[in-house]
Amino acid sequence: MSTSGTGKSIARTAATGGDLDPDFLRWSTSLPVDRRLLEVDCRGSVAHVRGLEAAGLVSPEEARTLVDALESLPGKVARGEVSLREDEEDVHMAVEAWLSEEVGAVAAKLHTGRSRNDQVATDLKLWCRDAVEQVEAGIDEVLAAAKAWIAHHGEVPMPSYTHRQVAIPALGRVWLEGAIVAGLRRDRTLLAAVRQELSSSPLGAGAIGGTTLPIDTSITAAALGFGRGPDNPIDAVGERDHALTLLFVCARIGLHVARLSTDVIELSSDGLVRLGGAIAGGSSMMPHKRNPDMFELLRGQAALRQGELVALLSTFHGLGSGYFRDLQQDKEIVFRAVDGTLDVLRMTALGLRHFEPVEDACLSALIKGDAIATDLCEALVAAGQPFREAYGVVGRLVVQQREAGRRLADLGSEELVALGLDDAAIAELELRRSARRRAARFA
């Protein structure tokens, strides 16, 4: 195992003013965080070497030496054959230090016309591009699990709620689509905006003003799969809009999952859904408990996503144009948000496979909650009554029935005929039919 290095950082000159205080270096290095960028950093460097080669700044042989070494490094580190020097300021310096040990003098040409400012901006964009793909895949997994849930339970009539009071019968599929599917679909669509913001490569922007060397940024951009090089070098090294938009999407996914979670927590508390043992929590004291721990944890994650979004926004707040070292902290926040989101999506898909509606309990709740009241009112409207009159009639009926210890569902057909309804209208006042009729209007 090689741990390369001379002990002296290569990003310092006589003008920098001597060696860094070791404690400051330990505190300020981004290596513990940005070593995750090793693979994209090497990819970015390979593209840069291609640009140098095309510009005649390195020979084809030199390019091959550099590219071979750079391409081999992530695998070597993963296999434990190489460990990067710990006493470097960041992954970029650690790679260059390793390279100079590995290939000798030619390594001194790698950083030609480049700065860590455009390098790290490029790395983060490459990392976020992979992250977008993974988040999309995670959303797709949840959507597939939701589809399977709907195939099994989509026709079960469940109570819908306003203000946590039973409102109107809803089919299981209408509930689940409203609670999570529709929102996640929009989140997925919004990721296209992140892709859009990831379409230009920062490489070639240098530290802030590009380079006088004839490096063609369209070559390096194309080698990395970007549509074009930097439009403006000052913007390219300082902007992280793609990461902000990505974290906004992560925060919104968090909210959508939290919304489903609250529904499941409340439905399970009322016995309207049953949680599988695979995802339920127990109590260390109360032997009868089957708790919705998974959904409480998922709901709690939304708070973390909002914190990360605000942390990233605040990191940029007050910065002028161009690069500042504050930006180093963006990666920790972005990694945590994306990791958390991928975990949440995976657990949401698992959760969806482990709870089901309890049909009898749903029907009882619909009856007990007089969920058919609005249907009855609308049946009277269809029979010719003005809405406000019918609304008053049904309201009085609800009170009468309850005072008699009954519910609207206990009204006999003579009573309904007396209200002016015919047999066909009375037949529609059935909970499942009500839920289906309503659902059909949104199909």
Ligand code: ARG
């Ligand atoms: N570790 C730094 C970061 O993550 C790399 C860029 C350093 N640039 C500089 N001018 N010091 O942002």
